[in-house]
Amino acid sequence: MTPLPIVYHPDYVAPLRPGHRFPMSKYGYLRQALTARGLLPETGGFLAPAPASIRQAAGVHAFAYVERVANIGLTAEETRRIGLPNTAPVSRRAFLSSAGTLLAARLALEHGLACNMAGGSHHAGPEGGAGFCVFNDVAIAARALLDEGLVRRVLVIDLDVHQGDGTAHIFAGDPRVFTLSLHAEKNYPVHKAQSDLDFPLPDGLRDTPYLEMLDHALARTAAFHPDIVFYNAGVDPHELDRLGRLSLSSEGLRAREARVIAFARGRGLPLAGVLGGGYDDDPERLAARHALLFEEAARAMAA
Numbered sequence: 001m002t003p004l005p006i007v008y009h010p011d012y013v014a015p016l017r018p019g020h021r022f023p024m025s026k027y028g029y030l031r032q033a034l035t036a037r038g039l040l041p042e043t044g045g046f047l048a049p050a051p052a053s054i055r056q057a058a059g060v061h062a063f064a065y066v067e068r069v070a071n072i073g074l075t076a077e078e079t080r081r082i083g084l085p086n087t088a089p090v091s092r093r094a095f096l097s098s099a100g101t102l103l104a105a106r107l108a109l110e111h112g113l114a115c116n117m118a119g120g121s122h123h124a125g126p127e128g129g130a131g132f133c134v135f136n137d138v139a140i141a142a143r144a145l146l147d148e149g150l151v152r153r154v155l156v157i158d159l160d161v162h163q164g165d166g167t168a169h170i171f172a173g174d175p176r177v178f179t180l181s182l183h184a185e186k187n188y189p190v191h192k193a194q195s196d197l198d199f200p201l202p203d204g205l206r207d208t209p210y211l212e213m214l215d216h217a218l219a220r221t222a223a224f225h226p227d228i229v230f231y232n233a234g235v236d237p238h239e240l241d242r243l244g245r246l247s248l249s250s251e252g253l254r255a256r257e258a259r260v261i262a263f264a265r266g267r268g269l270p271l272a273g274v275l276g277g278g279y280d281d282d283p284e285r286l287a288a289r290h291a292l293l294f295e296e297a298a299r300a301m302a303a
């Protein structure tokens with residue numbers, strides 16, 4: 001039995017000023033949570049990526065923007081849109097987490113399933129970053145696999161509570177990539193993009209109708225026949241999330257992860273899971289929500 005391949009890098013955690021709105025500490029807490037659950041050993045046990053290349057990042061973002069990220073030369077307006085400081089650790093983290101998602105995808109092609117303990121930066125679009133997202137890691141990874149000829153068609157399942165607008169913009173008009181987004185209609189971003197399939201959801205939606213909608217949405221992708229699935233498992237649809245507007249319970253989130261994984265495995269599709277959003281003032285509680293993806297993925301691999 002192959003254990004679940006888990007991608008992580010200690011530099012996924014970049015220092016921010018105290019009290020910053022972005023819950024940077026969750027990546028370290030998640031590592032502890034996965035160790036506590038026996039999914040990682042006390043030390044190591046994960047695969048660490050080397051940073052993505054400028055060329056890979058420029059596969060989906062404007063070259064000049066990628067250069068400004070690399071050179072810590074973002075404009076004040078770009079920095080404001082991203083909401084993270086224009087520092088070397090934040091830049092390095094963007095190159096690392098993008099490469100981490102690509103590594104998870106390669107591992108998924110080999111082993112059927114793999115997860116990156118970061119990524120899901122789905123608001124970053126062709127011209128630049130936004131909403132805590134510097135680079136669109138899923139788009140960078142998908143484009144790299146397509147360019148290398150490792151896959152011909154890619155399905156992106158984005159269940160973060162915010163719309164995957166950057167991903168939708170990047171792949172608009174590209175028939176090789178199918179983008180599916182279930183999101184809270186009234187949440188950020190104000191101006192939604194057009195995914196191949198969008199399911200805007202009403203505030204306060206609870207487990208049962210959400211899961212029914214998910215089943216319906218997954219069934220609607222049946223005609224596409226991808227070679228790989230990227231899954232943005234943002235946990236911000238949770239009822240206690242600070243930014244989400246939906247009302248999923250932790251058990252609802254667990255059922256969601258199980259369904260997406262079963263959908264892919266039932267069709268023999270490799271699935272690369274990425275973390276996505278999740279906002280809670282209690283980082284341990286938040287890490288436990290993100291751990292659900294890894295628990296369900298490990299369970300599926302053991303089955």
Ligand SMILES: [Zn+2]
Binds near residue numbers: 161234236277278
């Ligand atoms: Zn989100």
